[in-house]
């Protein structure tokens with residue numbers, strides 16, 4: 001399984017690039033919409049950039065289940081095997 | 082002995098010679114939209130950039146709009162209607178399956194007996210039209226081609242539907258393409274992703290409406306016709322997320338390919354005029370293409386909404402009106418939409 005800390009760090013960079021949020025604010029328990037104020041369209045951008053960075057596929061129907069940063073990290077870790 | 086065929090007289094280069102538009106008179110703002118669907122001005126602005134869209138009155142037809150835009154384009158090009166030998170209208174809202182909008186338009190602008198036909202390529206229709214016009218002129222089949230992108234989308238939407246109707250507006254844009262000493266239209270990239278045929282589409286075919294009418298007439302029971310829930314008049318629907326992902330990340334590759342085919346880089350552009358589908362798509366595409374600051378970006382969507390085949394010439398026209406210096410510079414234009422289909426090319430702005 002891929003290193004979750006590395007995935008979190010990589011994901012935080014993607015979020016910073018899309019939203020301007022500091023990478024430190026991107027923590028596992030944070031909700032994308034509630035805590036980080038990321039809307040559905042920014043989320044799509046983040047997902048596509050994550051697919052590219054971690055070489056995984058995150059289907060449209062899966063994106064709805066990624067409520068927190070932790071959900072996304074776990075999904076990417078499992079998908080990356 | 083077989084006779085030999087006379088060769089055609091191809092020309093080396095083509096250019097866009099003139100540009101014209103028509104913006105319908107009715108303005109629909111987000112407040113009005115929110116009377117029809119559960120939404121808010123803030124949501125629509127933030128997710129799409131749209132503040133208003135224009136819609137045409139009932140007595141203004143697709144061909145009326147096309148004629149107004151074409152008349153301005155011919156004047157801008159300094160070409161008489163009688164000098165036009167091909168008329169191409171890109172539209173999905175001409176309400177007759179036949180005859181074409183183009184043949185009516187050709188007669189109205191005095192272009193008979195020009196070749197006349199419509200293109201059904203939705204939001205890519207204008208770029209398909211430019212590709213076609215460029216090929217007709219270069220091959221020697223035509224000297225001056227009138228290309229019009231025109232839509233009266235208000236005829237094929239359901240205002241109470243939430244996936245696409247709130248984005249759409251009506252309008253027309255036209256150009257004249259003709260021969261040129263130096264290349265003014267670079268090679269086009271045109272293509273389709275038909276496996277996504279359903280991503281933006283009408284919710285039903287017209288045959289369903291015909292059958293319901295026939296049933297009512299034969300049975301004498303008109304209840305199905307009168308039931309609004311039956312939604313017999315076909316209207317547009319979309320899967321917004323699928324289209325968004327495709328529009329940004331697949332279209333960025335198509336746009337890059339168009340630059341490569343033109344032999345120019347992003348720095349060489351004066352303007353980027355993508356189809357006006359969503360400001361967030363426009364911004365993300367601009368980012369992916371790493372456009373330098375001096376490149377002007379078409380953002381007509383804010384006031385005009387998404388006008389499908391008309392959106393690129395409308396946005397280009399506005400960009401040129403607001404920045405006259407851009408004339409003579411290079412513009413990368415890219416259209417994409419229902420099909421899914423796409424088209425892109427670099428042109429020199431008239």
Ligand SMILES: CC(C)(COP(=O)(O)OP(=O)(O)OC[C@H]1O[C@@H](n2cnc3c(N)ncnc32)[C@H](O)[C@@H]1OP(=O)(O)O)[C@@H](O)C(=O)NCCC(=O)NCCS
Nearest residue numbers: 040041119120124128204243321322324325358359417418
């Ligand atoms: C249409 C589009 C703006 C919708 O945005 P989206 O972020 O994908 O919307 P979603 O369907 O994921 O819904 C996200 C949320 O917004 C809400 N929503 C959807 N449409 C809405 C609308 N018109 N008004 C208000 N809220 C809306 C949803 O109910 C959902 O709320 P929830 O999170 O509380 O459940 C967007 O997908 C888009 O622009 N796609 C590109 C389409 C396009 O350009 N097509 C034309 C091609 S020619």
